[in-house]
Amino acid sequence: MTAVPPTPPAAPERRRLRARSGRLPWVLVLPAVAAVAFLVLPFAGLLISAPWPDMGERLRDPEVLSALWLSLATATAATVVSLLLGVPLAWLLARTEFPGRRLVRALVTVPLVIPPVVGGVALLLVLGRNGILGTHLDAWFGITVPFTTAAVVMAQVFVAMPFLVISVEGSLRGADRRYEEAAATLGASRTTVFTRVTLPMVLPGIAAGAVLCWARALGEFGATITFAGNFPGTTQTMPLAVYMAMQRDPEAAVVLSLVLLLVSLAVLVTLRERWVNA
Amino acid sequence: MPETFPRSRAAGRRPSALSLIAAATGLSLAATACGGGEADEAGRDQEGGNLSGELDVFAAASLTDVFESLAADFEDEHPDVDVVLNFAGSSELAVQINSGAPADVFAAADTATMGQVTDDLGLDPDWAGEHGEDGALFATNTLQIAVPPDNPAGIETFDDLAEEGNDVAFCADEVPCGAATTEAMEAAGTDVTPVTYEEDVRAVLTKVELGEVDAGLVYATDVVSAGDRVEGIDFPEAEEAVNDYPIGLLSGAQNPEAGQAWIEHVLGGGGAELDAAGFGTP
Numbered sequence: 001m002t003a004v005p006p007t008p009p010a011a012p013e014r015r016r017l018r019a020r021s022g023r024l025p026w027v028l029v030l031p032a033v034a035a036v037a038f039l040v041l042p043f044a045g046l047l048i049s050a051p052w053p054d055m056g057e058r059l060r061d062p063e064v065l066s067a068l069w070l071s072l073a074t075a076t077a078a079t080v081v082s083l084l085l086g087v088p089l090a091w092l093l094a095r096t097e098f099p100g101r102r103l104v105r106a107l108v109t110v111p112l113v114i115p116p117v118v119g120g121v122a123l124l125l126v127l128g129r130n131g132i133l134g135t136h137l138d139a140w141f142g143i144t145v146p147f148t149t150a151a152v153v154m155a156q157v158f159v160a161m162p163f164l165v166i167s168v169e170g171s172l173r174g175a176d177r178r179y180e181e182a183a184a185t186l187g188a189s190r191t192t193v194f195t196r197v198t199l200p201m202v203l204p205g206i207a208a209g210a211v212l213c214w215a216r217a218l219g220e221f222g223a224t225i226t227f228a229g230n231f232p233g234t235t236q237t238m239p240l241a242v243y244m245a246m247q248r249d250p251e252a253a254v255v256l257s258l259v260l261l262l263v264s265l266a267v268l269v270t271l272r273e274r275w276v277n278a
Numbered sequence: 279m280p281e282t283f284p285r286s287r288a289a290g291r292r293p294s295a296l297s298l299i300a301a302a303t304g305l306s307l308a309a310t311a312c313g314g315g316e317a318d319e320a321g322r323d324q325e326g327g328n329l330s331g332e333l334d335v336f337a338a339a340s341l342t343d344v345f346e347s348l349a350a351d352f353e354d355e356h357p358d359v360d361v362v363l364n365f366a367g368s369s370e371l372a373v374q375i376n377s378g379a380p381a382d383v384f385a386a387a388d389t390a391t392m393g394q395v396t397d398d399l400g401l402d403p404d405w406a407g408e409h410g411e412d413g414a415l416f417a418t419n420t421l422q423i424a425v426p427p428d429n430p431a432g433i434e435t436f437d438d439l440a441e442e443g444n445d446v447a448f449c450a451d452e453v454p455c456g457a458a459t460t461e462a463m464e465a466a467g468t469d470v471t472p473v474t475y476e477e478d479v480r481a482v483l484t485k486v487e488l489g490e491v492d493a494g495l496v497y498a499t500d501v502v503s504a505g506d507r508v509e510g511i512d513f514p515e516a517e518e519a520v521n522d523y524p525i526g527l528l529s530g531a532q533n534p535e536a537g538q539a540w541i542e543h544v545l546g547g548g549g550a551e552l553d554a555a556g557f558g559t560p
């Protein structure tokens with residue numbers, strides 16, 4: 001697009017025009033293209049090597065369907081739990097001062113850093129049958145957490161909630177605090193300010209955080225297999241099914257990965273359309 | 279598992295958290311790292327069989343302790359060789375080798391998995407002509423029932439695993455120890471439904487060590503390596519599911535001389551170490 005107006009406009013306007021229609025700066029375009037290639041090529045590898053004729057049959061396999069259903073259900077549950085716990089935590093981190101706030105923020109990001117398998121062992125040490133809390137749960141209520149679907153959700157919350165917290169905290173810090181202050185001077189309580197002003201303002205950040213969190217939960221493997229084990233129907237999510245298939249039949253593993261990929265893309269695209277149209 | 283049942287349990291026999299975390303990290307690292315870089319110098323030193331360079335050994339997870347100790351001896355003998363060990367489930371290693379991971383030697387936990395490495399990436403044809411198409415057998419391993427130290431569920435026989443209320447961990451069918459478990463179960467004629475099918479035998483062991491299950495089926499060698507953190511119980515049906523461990527030089531070996539020396543080291547000098555670790559002789 002080369003916009004050359006018949007009469008030269010005033011100097012500031014011309015500069016603006018050039019900024020909009022000038023050539024794209026290659027210092028940005030080249031790395032961006034490299035980034036896309038790096039992220040997309042592995043998918044292309046999956047797509048090319050997939051045994052497409054088997055796809056329909058695999059999709060009708062009851063074990064695959066139950067793993068897929070379990071994955072979608074647990075990832076969604078984990079996202080809901082993360083929203084209920086993570087948004088208030090993000091607000092505390094962004095909007096209040098309390099002793100040890102920096103430490104808390106650092107600790108919240110620990111699950112991002114440690115290998116998920118270690119996270120799973122840590123969960124076992126706390127909530128396992130002989131864990132610090134788990135012993136009491138077992139003795140007082142007869143509840144054992146490991147090897148249950150609840151354990152799958154807990155493992156996912158453990159690894160995925162930090163994504164939500166960081167994302168929401170970022171939007172809270174970026175939001176214009178004058179609206180909140182105005183509401184407060186007009187007599188709104190802190191809770192009202194949060195629900196009526198803050199929350200609507202950072203909704204896009206919360207949505208982005210929830211999507212990240214859901215996607216991370218959907219792909220969770222290490223903490224899940226360590227803390228919740230692997231049993232078809234109750235704790236075998238798609239990533240676990242993919243890993244197990246990889247042991248015997250790598251082609252089947254490719255098909256399962258693609259199924260997970262396509263379903264998660266479909267869900268995310270549908271949600272996005274709904275948000276955009278709403 | 280949706281059902282929960284009340285249990286009473288002795289307190290104060292929690293294994294060291296650090297050691298378990300260390301074990302789990304080691305496992306995950308071994309599973310993800312597909313071996314280091316290429317062997318720059320392929321150990322072709324003219325001076326009377328002096329070996330050098332990097333030697334990539336892919337070995338079944340159950341060989342971890344023995345091979346680490348054998349590697350230390352080997353490196354003492356050949357100071358210029360850097361032995362890089364990659365431990366994981368045998369099937370996963372076979373997948374890695376088939377995908378072109380740099381490996382000189384493959385030691386699998388059963389002969390079927392050794393057969394999974396495909397022809398052109400499989401065993402070195404010259405070497406296989408001399409030592410056998412499925413590799414050279416160097417050890418056997420037998421299943422044992424592993425229970426936490428005080429055996430809270432009072433398990434004594436394989437049939438006890440099937441009892442209501444006993445939580446049991448098995449290896450997944452897809453990995454060698456799971457296949458052996460199925461064979462033993464068929465021999466026993468008992469149907470056991472575990473609470474989890476773990477991805478490899480060390481994961482089963484971890485669950486037993488932590489007391490998260492009442493029993494797990496692991497190899498005799500895993501019980502030895504766990505020291506006093508678990509107790510092993512022999513059961514006669516295990517004789518039906520003895521695993522033979524083959525080792526072989528791969529066609530893609532970057533450092534075949536060191537690879538052959540390593541295999542000889544394992545076949546010749548490994549006997550005592552293997553025995554101490556709970557392996558049998560083929």
